[in-house]
Each structure stands twice: as structure tokens, then as C-alpha cells.
Amino acid sequence: MTNVPPSAASLRGAVDLSSLVQRANTPTQAPGQQAAGAPGTGAPVQIPSLVLEAGDANFGEVLELSQHVPVLVDLYADWAEQSTALSEVLRRVVAGLRGRLVLVRVAVEQNPQLAQAFQAQSVPTVAAVIAGQPVPLFAGSIPEAQLLDIVEQLLALAGQNGVTGSAVAADADAAEADAEGEAPAAPAEEPLPPLHAEAYEAIERGDYPAAIAAYKTAIAQDPRDELAVAGLAQVSLLHRLAGKTVQQIRTAAGAGPNDLDAQLDVADLDLSGGHVADAFDRLLTLFPSLDADGKNRVRERMLELFEVVGTTDPLVIAARQRLAMLLY
Known part of the structure; x- marks a missing residue:
């Protein structure tokens, strides 16, 4: 707001x-x-x-x-x-x-x-x-x-x-x-692809479901569209956090250390605030205690968060290796 x-x-x-x-x-x-x-x-x-x-x-x-x-x-x-x-x-x-x-x-x-x-x-x-x-x-x-x-x-x-x-x-x-209004000698930015532009306009007006739909359409048209995959992960994170306050999320996580939904929320919150290592560690520490369905949910969320941060980031590489060890 x-x-x-x-x-x-x-x-x-x-x-x-x-x-x-x-x-x-x-x-x-x-x-x-x-x-x-x-x-x-x-x-x-x-x-x-x-x-x-x-x-x-x-x-x-x-x-x-x-x-x-x-x-x-x-x-x-x-x-x-x-x-x-x-x-x-x-x-x-x-x-x-x-x-x-x-x-x-x-x-x-x-x-x-x-x-x-x-x-x-x-x-x-x-x-x-x-x-x-x-x-x-x-x-x-x-x-x-x-x-x-x-x-x-x-x-x-x-x-x-x-x-x-x-x-x-x-x-x-x-x-x-x-x-x-530009940096010296900076090249002119290329316009966004139509579906990316549609997604960004939807984000600007706070319509996260519309942005998610636009990115999903872009991925369906081109599964190799890495920017759309990352954009989808980012806007999905925004959509999950929309309407929730920091106090609500942290209180729920503190009250329910084994509540997977609460821990997923606080991991989203940590990552959105730049506390990437904390977000990854929270979910990976919880992972071994979960049933098969819970482990799959954490795996899917981790893959999304990897896209948000960037797959070449050192923290992502380390977390991916740790996740692989836990899976196998």
C-alpha cells in the first residue's frame, strides 16, 4: 500500500x-x-x-x-x-x-x-x-x-x-x-515482448492473477523463455504475500514450527526482504521431517524461489546441492 x-x-x-x-x-x-x-x-x-x-x-x-x-x-x-x-x-x-x-x-x-x-x-x-x-x-x-x-x-x-x-x-x-534520464552511453532498451509487457502492466495495477496468466501463456508458447519463467516465479511470490502482514506471517510461523503453510509463508517473506539464505535454510531444515507430499511441496517452492533469486546465484547453487542430497 x-x-x-x-x-x-x-x-x-x-x-x-x-x-x-x-x-x-x-x-x-x-x-x-x-x-x-x-x-x-x-x-x-x-x-x-x-x-x-x-x-x-x-x-x-x-x-x-x-x-x-x-x-x-x-x-x-x-x-x-x-x-x-x-x-x-x-x-x-x-x-x-x-x-x-x-x-x-x-x-x-x-x-x-x-x-x-x-x-x-x-x-x-x-x-x-x-x-x-x-x-x-x-x-x-x-x-x-x-x-x-x-x-x-x-x-x-x-x-x-x-x-x-x-x-x-x-x-x-x-x-x-x-x-x-539515462546512464552515459547506455544502449536503448528493447521493448518487452507482448506477453511480458502485458504481465508487467498487470503487476503495476496490482492484478497478480492476470500477470501470472500472461507469463504462463508465454511459457506455453516458448518453454525456453527463461525471463517468463523467472517472471512467473516473482509474481507468484508477490501474489502469495498479497494481503498478508509481516506480523501475521511471523506470528503464525513462530506458533507453528511444524506448520508447513506457515513456514512456506515466512520463507517467502524472508526472500522478498533479501534474506535469501534464511529462506532457503528454513525450508531445507524442515524438509527431512515432512511426509512425501510435504517434501514435494517444499521441493516445488524451492525451485520457484531459485528462479526468483537467479539460478546462477551462489546461494542458489549451494541450496540446490543441499536439496539434491536430501532428495537422494
Whole structure:
């Protein structure tokens, strides 16, 4: 569900990022040339690009940058088609604002502290940071028009908190590329195949059954369509989690350690939040105690989750070997 940015009065304390602030004897420098200070205007902050990558180790710099210019945070995973598509939309929107907003991308699997701090239970998850304080925004894909409306509210909230500065890309070529909404020298993306486009449009409007049907049709037409197989696994995961809260899933799993449905749900939840190893270990540890039907269900779910993460991922390779040992 999409969140509207809170009022200025409720800005503080939405998410606790205090453990990620780098405390040093000298002020932390923002991801550019100028050190950030108290919220306010002033000379534009110079940064390498309007789209930056950050992680657990250097997010304190992002908090400092947010004292000058509002920061949009894209918590993403490269293996999720929905996440990749939204990242491109966010790039385009930020580029169009020409420095009024900076986009910071965080890979959730490589940065578990940030994923936990921002409560990223699925990808994509989008948040913001204004004057060092986090603002949860939304999870999943939303129409671009709705995103633009949220960004306008976010800029208004930043103004209420005295963050009205801007950023300038230090590299002129990068700045020009940002203004065009694309990375330098990046090849033009090919349009999605019709059924893939149909599936993605269905995901955007929250119609997961329609997306599943589109991907299944694509696979029926071409069983070697690996993108459709991965897309089907991803949207099936979203569909299984739809309407369920984190508390409900974890409470049920804790109350029923031998309840297969509950454990499958929490494995879905763990994987969607980037805790891939935990998801795999949970199901593989449960596997030996199950009857034949239960083992088959876990095997099928594991194969789906392998597709979601990516079959060449080291965690998938290790889990597949462990599953094979349990099967034979």
C-alpha cells in the first residue's frame, strides 16, 4: 500500500537509522566535494551524479547529503524485473527535476542493515531521507503519475523542514546524461515482448492473477523463455504475500514450527526482504521431517524461489546441492 509522506510534525522517528550514522571526529562528507551542514539553502551541493549507489558502510554520508537536498532511496534487487523497471522510472523522474532531488540506490541483499532499517520486506521498496530523517513511501510498482504526485508532496515536506537546496553533478557528461534520464552511453532498451509487457502492466495495477496468466501463456508458447519463467516465479511470490502482514506471517510461523503453510509463508517473506539464505535454510531444515507430499511441496517452492533469486546465484547453487542430497 502506498504511503503519503507524513506532515512535518510527524517526520522524525518513522524508521530508526541512528545505527547507520558514521560518527567520527570530523564531519562526515557527503558523496561529493562539499560537506553537509544544517538544513537550508546555499550553494548547490556537488555530487558525482544525481543517481548514487550507497550501502550499510557509507549511508551516513547520505544522511548528511539529505541536510541540503531531499534524497529518494530505491531499495532494489537486480533479479527482480519489477524492481529494475521501477528503478528506470525513478531515474527519469529524478533527472527531470534537475537537482531538486537525488536518487540513492541500495541493493538490499548486499546491505541487510539498510533493508532492515527501512523495513524492506519486498523489492522494490522506496523511501526518502529529509534532513537526516527517513520517510517511508511505498513498496512495489506504482504508475508514474502517482509517483510524480508523491514526489511533489515529498518536495513540499522538504520545504517545510528547511531542505530547499539542490545538487549538481560534478561530471558534466554525467549531468547531461542525468538530464536525459539515462546512464552515459547506455544502449536503448528493447521493448518487452507482448506477453511480458502485458504481465508487467498487470503487476503495476496490482492484478497478480492476470500477470501470472500472461507469463504462463508465454511459457506455453516458448518453454525456453527463461525471463517468463523467472517472471512467473516473482509474481507468484508477490501474489502469495498479497494481503498478508509481516506480523501475521511471523506470528503464525513462530506458533507453528511444524506448520508447513506457515513456514512456506515466512520463507517467502524472508526472500522478498533479501534474506535469501534464511529462506532457503528454513525450508531445507524442515524438509527431512515432512511426509512425501510435504517434501514435494517444499521441493516445488524451492525451485520457484531459485528462479526468483537467479539460478546462477551462489546461494542458489549451494541450496540446490543441499536439496539434491536430501532428495537422494
